[in-house]
Amino acid sequence: MSKRTGVFVCHCGKNIAATVDVKKVARELAKDDGVVFCEDYVYMCSDPGQGAVIDAIKENDLDGMVISCCSPTLHEKTFRDASELGGLSGFRCEIANIREQCSWVHKDPDEATDKAIKISRAAVRRVQRNEPLDPIGVPVTRRALVVGGGIAGIQTALDLADAGLDVILVEKQSTIGGNMLKLSETFPTLDCSQCILSPKMVAVSKNPRIRLLTESEVESVSGFVGNFRVRIKKKAQYVDPELCKLCDDCSQVCPVAVPNEYDEGLTNRRAIFIPFAQAIPASFTLDEAACLGLKPVVCGKCEEVCEAGAIDFDKRPTVFEEEVGAIVVATGYDLYGMDKLGEYGAGRYADVLDGLQFERLCSASGATEGHILRPSDHKVPKEIVFIQCSGSRDPENHCAWCSKICCMYTAKHATLYKHHVPDGQAYVFYIDIRSGGKGYEEFVQRSMEKDGVIYLRGRVSRVYEQGGKLRVLGVDTLSGRNVEIAADMVVLAQAMEPSKGTAEIAKTLKIGLGKDGFLAEAHPKLKPVESVTAGIYLAGAAQGPKDIPETVAQASAAASKVIALLSKEELHHSPTVAKVRDPYCTGCAMCVDACPYEAIGLVGGKAAVNEVLCQGCGSCVGVCVRAAIDVKNVSQLQIHEMISAVLAA
Amino acid sequence: MPNSSQSPAPEAQAHEPRVVAFLCKWCSSAGSDLAGVSRIQYSANATPITIPCTGSMSPLYVLSAFNKGADGVLVSGCHPGDCHYMEGNYLARRKLYLVKQLLQFVGLEAERFRMSWVSAAEGAKFAEVIDEFVGDLRPLGPQTRLKAKH
Numbered sequence: 048m049s050k051r052t053g054v055f056v057c058h059c060g061k062n063i064a065a066t067v068d069v070k071k072v073a074r075e076l077a078k079d080d081g082v083v084f085c086e087d088y089v090y091m092c093s094d095p096g097q098g099a100v101i102d103a104i105k106e107n108d109l110d111g112m113v114i115s116c117c118s119p120t121l122h123e124k125t126f127r128d129a130s131e132l133g134g135l136s137g138f139r140c141e142i143a144n145i146r147e148q149c150s151w152v153h154k155d156p157d158e159a160t161d162k163a164i165k166i167s168r169a170a171v172r173r174v175q176r177n178e179p180l181d182p183i184g185v186p187v188t189r190r191a192l193v194v195g196g197g198i199a200g201i202q203t204a205l206d207l208a209d210a211g212l213d214v215i216l217v218e219k220q221s222t223i224g225g226n227m228l229k230l231s232e233t234f235p236t237l238d239c240s241q242c243i244l245s246p247k248m249v250a251v252s253k254n255p256r257i258r259l260l261t262e263s264e265v266e267s268v269s270g271f272v273g274n275f276r277v278r279i280k281k282k283a284q285y286v287d288p289e290l291c292k293l294c295d296d297c298s299q300v301c302p303v304a305v306p307n308e309y310d311e312g313l314t315n316r317r318a319i320f321i322p323f324a325q326a327i328p329a330s331f332t333l334d335e336a337a338c339l340g341l342k343p344v345v346c347g348k349c350e351e352v353c354e355a356g357a358i359d360f361d362k363r364p365t366v367f368e369e370e371v372g373a374i375v376v377a378t379g380y381d382l383y384g385m386d387k388l389g390e391y392g393a394g395r396y397a398d399v400l401d402g403l404q405f406e407r408l409c410s411a412s413g414a415t416e417g418h419i420l421r422p423s424d425h426k427v428p429k430e431i432v433f434i435q436c437s438g439s440r441d442p443e444n445h446c447a448w449c450s451k452i453c454c455m456y457t458a459k460h461a462t463l464y465k466h467h468v469p470d471g472q473a474y475v476f477y478i479d480i481r482s483g484g485k486g487y488e489e490f491v492q493r494s495m496e497k498d499g500v501i502y503l504r505g506r507v508s509r510v511y512e513q514g515g516k517l518r519v520l521g522v523d524t525l526s527g528r529n530v531e532i533a534a535d536m537v538v539l540a541q542a543m544e545p546s547k548g549t550a551e552i553a554k555t556l557k558i559g560l561g562k563d564g565f566l567a568e569a570h571p572k573l574k575p576v577e578s579v580t581a582g583i584y585l586a587g588a589a590q591g592p593k594d595i596p597e598t599v600a601q602a603s604a605a606a607s608k609v610i611a612l613l614s615k616e617e618l619h620h621s622p623t624v625a626k627v628r629d630p631y632c633t634g635c636a637m638c639v640d641a642c643p644y645e646a647i648g649l650v651g652g653k654a655a656v657n658e659v660l661c662q663g664c665g666s667c668v669g670v671c672v673r674a675a676i677d678v679k680n681v682s683q684l685q686i687h688e689m690i691s692a693v694l695a696a
Numbered sequence: 697m698p699n700s701s702q703s704p705a706p707e708a709q710a711h712e713p714r715v716v717a718f719l720c721k722w723c724s725s726a727g728s729d730l731a732g733v734s735r736i737q738y739s740a741n742a743t744p745i746t747i748p749c750t751g752s753m754s755p756l757y758v759l760s761a762f763n764k765g766a767d768g769v770l771v772s773g774c775h776p777g778d779c780h781y782m783e784g785n786y787l788a789r790r791k792l793y794l795v796k797q798l799l800q801f802v803g804l805e806a807e808r809f810r811m812s813w814v815s816a817a818e819g820a821k822f823a824e825v826i827d828e829f830v831g832d833l834r835p836l837g838p839q840t841r842l843k844a845k846h
Binding site: 118120144146147148149151152153154155158159161162165166169554557559561562567579623641643644662663664665666668669670671674678681683686687689690691693694696 | 714716726728729731732733735736737738740743744745747748749751752753754756757760761764765766777780781782783784787788791816817823
């Protein structure tokens, strides 16, 4: 037990000292048993502050230390490191949080000072019984899992493989490429999306370090940073990609026609089909929901014509487990549902399109082979209206957030439209133009000046059909006039929302979601690619709306985090794990059942803890009726001491 | 500490409840940090003790706090389904429900023991939980039922 404790009370400038009488805290704590040194200082975390800690440890031969300052999430590490430099085990240093939990939330100086004393005193009583522990080394699995095969997942997987790591890339759909594969051109350079993406997709398929699992989903995850165990379910592979020759004979005979989701429903596809010519894996795939052949009495035509013998209706889904050291989640976005935008005629009129449908119209690989035609009558639209912020920036009715990319892609759409239909007129309704980015503002200006796109600042109230035209009622707030446009086509720049299944994958991986449903980063500024769970990282639009360059940057950032993590020989695991007090253990095995990590077993009739598996949650402590098990440095005795300190008169 | 009386009303006015708040490190403690960062003001009557998980709560902690003179005990953990350690909060919920029954059985007001779910993102809720609890404790006056008599 520590008999020579030092206490340091930080002013944090005025952050603490304005409310808490720090001198009084130091004076009061100096009276406590075993406290031999007590000091206050303006900024404990500064270099001189840390220097004072190191000196005090040496000069006063301290064997325990409490820093009363900000939350331990901020500076516990700082002071534990300083402690080590002074020759004192970092685990003999505890933080008393008198800022977030005290000075910032109370106004009355007496009350705040009183509470700060209690918090500090509890920390002193605790640290006096802390053991000097050494971190536990845990081996690392040098393999990573990437969830989601859009541009974010592709970039992450390539970077990881490039660093010599084995990667498992899991994608729900039958090809990688995600939303980017559906785009025609990309802003602000107007380079062809598929042309810049497909080399990366091919690189994924050719990289021996990347194991690509399409039509697969993560079912469950257990373990912890460095050593996750992942259960993956892969749908039945009715078409063997190794054997498929891409001859197209199968889809020619398939009698089924369903809307093609890869073409945003603008065309139909067969039950056996290839999503894109550039699909990776390069193979036809069978949609089991649409196929009649799974009941072979009904159909089975494709199997008959397949000369390669690539089709097998008897295939079953497979479920298997893999071990990985780190996970990157890159599950991307979906467009805000058209069904929720009825005021713009979405879902009612064939010529009211969403942003991705318009991309498919512009794309050479799309339904119209790159000609912009109305879905209703295949005529060239001569007047076209783009409505920005469809569903964005509307907390009362839709999404509260700005979807960030719509200003830019609308400018791109309007420009592309003018390139396709030089004699047509494009109108854009907007609230603000947000074009922060290299070359972005110039691009928007060019669409106005060179391509004559008319920008109207205001919202659209209603879209309805009359005389074969879509009448768009809106307002131009700059001139203060109502505007009515008889358009041939309306394109909505919808909000981005987290892709379907984001909440489920977050739950499976035990990572957080923000209020908006996007994946939550560990810190909004300083840990933008880390999730709240160690070893799990975020990339791309699943974390928040972002464009391609930002997505690629975040993907590479996530990859570099994983590379740093997995470059270690072993990871250090916190040594604050459970410890059995042998004489009191009766071997009742209540703790064995309570442990969520299967870290406790019975050895010789008594509980024994596997320190590598133990996460220090203390579930065992809560169930042990004889108080025979403790978590190191938060023992039951320590908690009782803290309770006493908190309630001392 | 004032002693209990048959009619606590006038004395209860003067009595400031003393609360021990056991906070899960992963959610409610982080939530209290967020309340701090957001400068949300709340009652100073509750002193926090951070624990690894509400699942680690021994029933003895609750009894010990009342024995040492707490007027109220709060246990705040992660929302059901969100436990950092998978199921610790379920363990806590089952166990602490029994503790509450026990406390009532020995004659303590049920309002003196409370469990709440506050996530790391719920700074404002943390402040509300504390204020509400302290507000509910005030009319009860000092807790003497389980307090050590010496």
